Amino acid sequence: MKKTLSAGVIRTDLPMADGRTIRYYDTHNQERSAVDQRPREDQPSIGELRLDPLLNEWVAMAAHRQGRVFLPPKELCPLCPTHDQLMSEIPDSDYDVVIFDNRSPSLRPPIGEWEMSETFAPGNLNIESPIVPSAGKCEVVCYTSDHDKSFYELSDSQVRTVMEAWRDRTRELSQEKYIAHIFPFENRGEEVGVTLNHPHGQIYAYSFVPPRAEKMLAVADAHKKRTGRVLMDDIVAREIRDEVRIVARNSEWISYVPYASRYPFEIHIAPLRPVADLAELDDRAADAYPSIAKETFKRLDGVFGIKMAYIAAWHQAPVRVGRDSLRLHLQICSVRRQPGKLKYLAGSESAMGAFIMDMKPEQSAQQLREVSL
Numbered sequence: 001m002k003k004t005l006s007a008g009v010i011r012t013d014l015p016m017a018d019g020r021t022i023r024y025y026d027t028h029n030q031e032r033s034a035v036d037q038r039p040r041e042d043q044p045s046i047g048e049l050r051l052d053p054l055l056n057e058w059v060a061m062a063a064h065r066q067g068r069v070f071l072p073p074k075e076l077c078p079l080c081p082t083h084d085q086l087m088s089e090i091p092d093s094d095y096d097v098v099i100f101d102n103r104s105p106s107l108r109p110p111i112g113e114w115e116m117s118e119t120f121a122p123g124n125l126n127i128e129s130p131i132v133p134s135a136g137k138c139e140v141v142c143y144t145s146d147h148d149k150s151f152y153e154l155s156d157s158q159v160r161t162v163m164e165a166w167r168d169r170t171r172e173l174s175q176e177k178y179i180a181h182i183f184p185f186e187n188r189g190e191e192v193g194v195t196l197n198h199p200h201g202q203i204y205a206y207s208f209v210p211p212r213a214e215k216m217l218a219v220a221d222a223h224k225k226r227t228g229r230v231l232m233d234d235i236v237a238r239e240i241r242d243e244v245r246i247v248a249r250n251s252e253w254i255s256y257v258p259y260a261s262r263y264p265f266e267i268h269i270a271p272l273r274p275v276a277d278l279a280e281l282d283d284r285a286a287d288a289y290p291s292i293a294k295e296t297f298k299r300l301d302g303v304f305g306i307k308m309a310y311i312a313a314w315h316q317a318p319v320r321v322g323r324d325s326l327r328l329h330l331q332i333c334s335v336r337r338q339p340g341k342l343k344y345l346a347g348s349e350s351a352m353g354a355f356i357m358d359m360k361p362e363q364s365a366q367q368l369r370e371v372s373l
């Protein structure tokens, strides 16, 4: 299957040996037909969702994930293109950007007709809730075929292709009845649990609204009821007014350290013309994303002159609720405080969810701005 997207990106879908799908996002009219030559392997069966009644929050049980590949050397990297010595996850010998179904997914598409369980209804708490299949989808997003590149070292057009792939996946996954929330993210660095060093991100599409999004929605709804305004719009307006926490800006995007950041280096990137999710971004905003994203990530690595470990998380409105209350933004959190020191989520943060910050957000914004590019 071939599909033409914005910015000259063409998507080609091909089946993988075990029935998964790989999607190539190309910009040079490449013909994709390489066949996955690996032996067939059985797909793990779907896991289960359990409701933690103490918090009324879902926990996905994914016991089959224990056997995953852990930090293989470059020559055995499953995200590099296939070469003489290794048949990787990508059957072709090169690629621009690819997204394929995760081999060890925590969430899987349900078999047969999907019905939203009654137990998913907010406030409908039953501690003897029946076992719920952990429905959803997990995909891997390879940003480049170059194993050693960082995100900000990619060309503008490469980042634009990644953005197009995110928009495309958000649009398509939103159509699935069993998907309630779509979360594209990147973990970078062994400090935050990365098991593969190749530059890549992931997409988790949940069959429920995850706890943090649910809480953000409740707060945003209350703000809207009280003021008639969208909370995130007020927050961005405040950051623009205060100015001191701004890290970078262009015609379509702003990047800032939030007023009450939880991590020594936490940065949010938000579109200046607000939208609910990546699918709603127009081409003008998508075209302006590479410059602000590359500058922001480059400043982050520049602070200590080392590769910063981070989690970059796209917050989007859920697929079917809160579309007018929540706004798209990227949250980048780095756990590094100083070159040799990490911030650990210890007692107060882990057990109580109460964060203690060792550094003022204004100070970290200044450090980020002072990095020479």
Ligand SMILES: [Zn+2]
Residues within 6 Å of the ligand: 074, 077, 078, 079, 080, 146, 147, 198
């Ligand atoms: Zn690689």
